[in-house]
Amino acid sequence: AQSVTQLDSQVPVFEEAPVELRCNYSSSVSVYLFWYVQYPNQGLQLLLKYLSGSTLVESINGFEAEFNKSQTSFHLRKPSVHISDTAEYFCAVSARGGGSNYKLTFGKGTLLTVNP
Amino acid sequence: SAVISQKPSRDICQRGTSLTIQCQVDSQVTMMFWYRQQPGQSLTLIATANQGSEATYESGFVIDKFPISRPNLTFSTLTVSNMSPEDSSIYLCSVEDFGDEQFFGPGTRLTVL
Numbered sequence: 001a002q003s004v005t006q007l008d009s010q011v012p013v014f015e016e017a018p019v020e021l022r023c024n025y026s027s028s029v030s031v032y033l034f035w036y037v038q039y040p041n042q043g044l045q046l047l048l049k050y051l052s053g054s055t056l057v058e059s060i061n062g063f064e065a066e067f068n069k070s071q072t073s074f075h076l077r078k079p080s081v082h083i084s085d086t087a088e089y090f091c092a093v094s095a096r097g098g099g100s101n102y103k104l105t106f107g108k109g110t111l112l113t114v115n116p
Numbered sequence: 117s118a119v120i121s122q123k124p125s126r127d128i129c130q131r132g133t134s135l136t137i138q139c140q141v142d143s144q145v146t147m148m149f150w151y152r153q154q155p156g157q158s159l160t161l162i163a164t165a166n167q168g169s170e171a172t173y174e175s176g177f178v179i180d181k182f183p184i185s186r187p188n189l190t191f192s193t194l195t196v197s198n199m200s201p202e203d204s205s206i207y208l209c210s211v212e213d214f215g216d217e218q219f220f221g222p223g224t225r226l227t228v229l
Binding site for chain 2: 032034036042043044045046049051090103104106107108109
C-alpha cells in the first residue's frame with residue numbers, strides 16, 4: 001500500500017514570489033508520481049508526472065517537480081507564481097506496472113493562494 | 117488524452133433518494149474509476165469499473181450503496197443510493213490510458229438535504 005503526505009495544507013504567497021509545495025510518499029514498491037491541480041469549481045487536471053527517466057519533470061506553465069528516491073519526496077516548485085496559479089494542488093502516487101496496482105493514492109492537498 | 121464528460125454537473129437531492137451519475141469517455145478505455153471528494157478533503161477511490169466484470173470496491177464502500185454499471189468501453193454509471201447528508205460530495209470518474217496516468221472528468225457536485 002502507498003501513502004502520501006502533503007505537509008502544508010495552505011500556502012499563501014505574493015505574486016512573482018517563488019513557491020514550493022511539499023510532498024512525501026511511502027511505498028514498499030516502485031511508484032509513479034503525479035501532481036494534479038484543481039482550480040476553483042473545476043475538475044482535476046494533470047499538472048506533471050514522473051514515470052521514469054529524468055528525475056526532474058516540468059509542466060508547460062512553469063512548474064517543476066523533482067523525484068528524490070532517497071528522501072521519498074516529489075516536491076513541486078515554481079520560481080515566480082501568478083495570481084492565476086491560485087488553486088488546490090494534489091500529489092498522488094500509484095504503484096508501477098499497472099495491473100492490480102493501478103490505484104491512485106492522493107495526498108490531502110495544498111491550497112496555494114497567490115496574492116497581489 | 118481522453119476527454120471525459122459527466123452528467124449531471126451538480127444536483128441537490130432529498131434524503132433517502134438515489135442519484136445516478138453518468139460518465140462518458142470519447143475513446144475506448146479498459147479501466148474506469150469512481151472517486152469521492154468530500155468537502156475540504158482529498159479524493160478517495162470508491163471502486164474500479166472494468167467492462168464485462170463486476171466493479172471492485174475499496175474498503176468502506178459497498179455495492180448496495182454505490183452500485184456501478186459498465187455496459188461498454190466508453191460509459192459507466194455510479195448510483196448513490198438512499199442518500200444522507202453525509203453523501204454530499206463531489207463525485208469524479210477517471211480513466212487510465214496507456215501512459216499509466218489517469219484523466220478525470222469535471223465532477224458531479226452533490227448536495228443532500
